[in-house]
Amino acid sequence: MALVNPHGSKKELMPLLLKGAERDEEIKRAEGMKRLDITSKESGDILMLGMGAFTPLNGFMVKEDYDGVVEDMKLRKVDPGTMWPLPVTLAQDDVSGISEGDEVALYDKETGDLMATMKIESIWEPDKRKECEMCFKGAGPDSERFWEVAEEDHPGVQQVLGSGKYYIGGPIKALSEKDFKQKYGDAYMHPAVARGIFEDRGWSTVAAFQTRNPIHRSHEFLTKIAQEVLDGVFIHALVGKLKEGDIPGEVRMKCYKALLDNYYNMERTVLGVYPLEMRYGGPKEALLHGIFRQNFGCSHLIVGRDHAGVGDFYGLFEAQEIFDTLWDGALELQCLKIDWTFWCHKCGGMASLKTCPHDKEDRVVVSGTKFRRIMSEGKPEDVPPEFSRPEVLAILAEYYSDPEARKAKVKKGAFEDLK
Numbered sequence: 001m002a003l004v005n006p007h008g009s010k011k012e013l014m015p016l017l018l019k020g021a022e023r024d025e026e027i028k029r030a031e032g033m034k035r036l037d038i039t040s041k042e043s044g045d046i047l048m049l050g051m052g053a054f055t056p057l058n059g060f061m062v063k064e065d066y067d068g069v070v071e072d073m074k075l076r077k078v079d080p081g082t083m084w085p086l087p088v089t090l091a092q093d094d095v096s097g098i099s100e101g102d103e104v105a106l107y108d109k110e111t112g113d114l115m116a117t118m119k120i121e122s123i124w125e126p127d128k129r130k131e132c133e134m135c136f137k138g139a140g141p142d143s144e145r146f147w148e149v150a151e152e153d154h155p156g157v158q159q160v161l162g163s164g165k166y167y168i169g170g171p172i173k174a175l176s177e178k179d180f181k182q183k184y185g186d187a188y189m190h191p192a193v194a195r196g197i198f199e200d201r202g203w204s205t206v207a208a209f210q211t212r213n214p215i216h217r218s219h220e221f222l223t224k225i226a227q228e229v230l231d232g233v234f235i236h237a238l239v240g241k242l243k244e245g246d247i248p249g250e251v252r253m254k255c256y257k258a259l260l261d262n263y264y265n266m267e268r269t270v271l272g273v274y275p276l277e278m279r280y281g282g283p284k285e286a287l288l289h290g291i292f293r294q295n296f297g298c299s300h301l302i303v304g305r306d307h308a309g310v311g312d313f314y315g316l317f318e319a320q321e322i323f324d325t326l327w328d329g330a331l332e333l334q335c336l337k338i339d340w341t342f343w344c345h346k347c348g349g350m351a352s353l354k355t356c357p358h359d360k361e362d363r364v365v366v367s368g369t370k371f372r373r374i375m376s377e378g379k380p381e382d383v384p385p386e387f388s389r390p391e392v393l394a395i396l397a398e399y400y401s402d403p404e405a406r407k408a409k410v411k412k413g414a415f416e417d418l419k
């Protein structure tokens, strides 16, 4: 049995990152192009495109593809009919000096990195409110009064509305990987590399576990359920920029390593990181997570409660249900649906709402608020070992003892998946 195919009709990875002499030459050519400054989110998308994680996209979406994605989750131009759930766009406020057909050089406005060149095929003014409604409006209570709360409470909506007035799209040539390799070493792996590792181990079924938080026991349990039924698990951590108050990537890496070193069978586990920024798009983001994990060679994506959610915009299991609404052939990867998990004293082990017949009082559940309070008081020993491994808590305790982190920890957002 082979690994799943990459996403799209060609069934092959399409990395857009240039290498060697070709890259050097393009960097020289870029000097003669008009310079456009882009955001860290757009840089993150270029990194994903560069490594082939966003196969079959060839750059930032042109209007036809954008319309198709927003309206019916289908690409219309770059690979017509292929499922794609959320726009991948480049926004600019001032488009006076550029026109369709121009080549432009894209620079990260925070770091100054020359990220890519792009041949502009399409410039348009999008209907952003429509985009937000189509992409971020879910079945949760906050979505019933969407525009009353979204601008205040939904980071994805804020990001779209706060970006430039126009979108420009076209094929790119990616030129940089920023400093991710230096920061994360081999864990910063391209889809082709991950596929190589899985193949070398003789795996064909691999579950991806998406994470942007430290992993506590309930999430450890999800990955181990997957390992019981599939060949291996790919713990794939987001290290692109997060919301204020979230735990930084470097700290989480320490937590993941401590957890894996002590509690995982590494013959069945691979740890990787990726540079995307969250959209907080709930169900549609779960599909995006599925697409790029399929490109990494994963046959399954673990989807638990409120995957990629924020506030109460989505139903708790809406991100699982959307996989059932897809048309035949939309996605090879399958959703591994897992209910809420916890330690139960009466069961004498980890359990879920599907398996445990006992009461609330028998279960070890620490709310996000309580967890933050305990950590901020510097008493990690008060967190029960049934909730989180002591090795992980020790690293988090050190992080929380830092004054800068102490400031951030009270902000909404950190550990929000524990709520």
Ligand SMILES: [Zn+2]
Pocket (backbone or CB within 6 Å): 344, 345, 346, 347, 348, 351, 356, 357, 358, 359, 362
């Ligand atoms: Zn029980």
